[in-house]
Amino acid sequence: MNDIKQFIESKIKYSNYWKDTVMENYNQLTQKAKGDVGEKVVGDFMKERGFEIVPSKKYNDVYDKCINGTKTEIKFSLSQDNQENNFMINHIKVNILWERFIFYGWNRDLPHQIVWCTAEQMKSCWKENSWWSNQSGEGEKMLTSSNVMRWINSPYTNDISNWSVEHNNYNKILEECMND
Numbered sequence: 704m705n706d707i708k709q710f711i712e713s714k715i716k717y718s719n720y721w722k723d724t725v726m727e728n729y730n731q732l733t734q735k736a737k738g739d740v741g742e743k744v745v746g747d748f749m750k751e752r753g754f755e756i757v758p759s760k761k762y763n764d765v766y767d768k769c770i771n772g773t774k775t776e777i778k779f780s781l782s783q784d785n786q787e788n789n790f791m792i793n794h795i796k797v798n799i800l801w802e803r804f805i806f807y808g809w810n811r812d813l814p815h816q817i818v819w820c821t822a823e824q825m826k827s828c829w830k831e832n833s834w835w836s837n838q839s840g841e842g843e844k845m846l847t848s849s850n851v852m853r854w855i856n857s858p859y860t861n862d863i864s865n866w867s868v869e870h871n872n873y874n875k876i877l878e879e880c881m882n883d
Contacts, residue, residue, distance in 0.1 A: 730781075755772075765800035766802075775803045787812060788851075793843075795846075827859060
């Protein structure tokens with residue numbers, strides 16, 4: 704039994720990598736809690752830049768937050784395997800019902816990677832590239848290892864500094880998000 708414990712402990716290099724950081728215990732969270740952390744990180748980030756954040760009305764809705772009236776899906780990942788800029792994006796539903804998607808890649812020492820894309824950009828990327836693979840079937844996509852940085856640096860994404868949401872009917876859209 705002691706061999707099993709030592710074997711398991713040898714596999715916990717991930718948590719040691721994040722020791723003494725705000726993400727030290729992130730790997731011990733449930734999948735739902737990890738999603739909640741990502742939504743908080745992105746929500747706080749966008750609020751600091753003056754955007755209005757309205758959460759979806761129910762868990763596992765078709766979007767995570769309305770950001771200035773735009774239905775937005777959020778994904779968050781810590782750099783993987785003790786390597787900066789090595790992320791994973793998973794559980795992206797092919798049946799897109801959000802308007803924009805934000806990915807926040809958290810590095811330990813390098814600057815974080817924060818990009819967004821429209822639903823149209825995401826669909827074009829899927830159609831024109833083989834970077835994304837099916838996850839639990841054809842209804843969900845995932846992106847791993849060097850393909851994440853390939854996508855981040857592609858024309859299919861936009862730097863978060865370029866998020867300037869302008870709607871002709873902003874109040875109507877905001878009201879829809881709050882009533883969903």
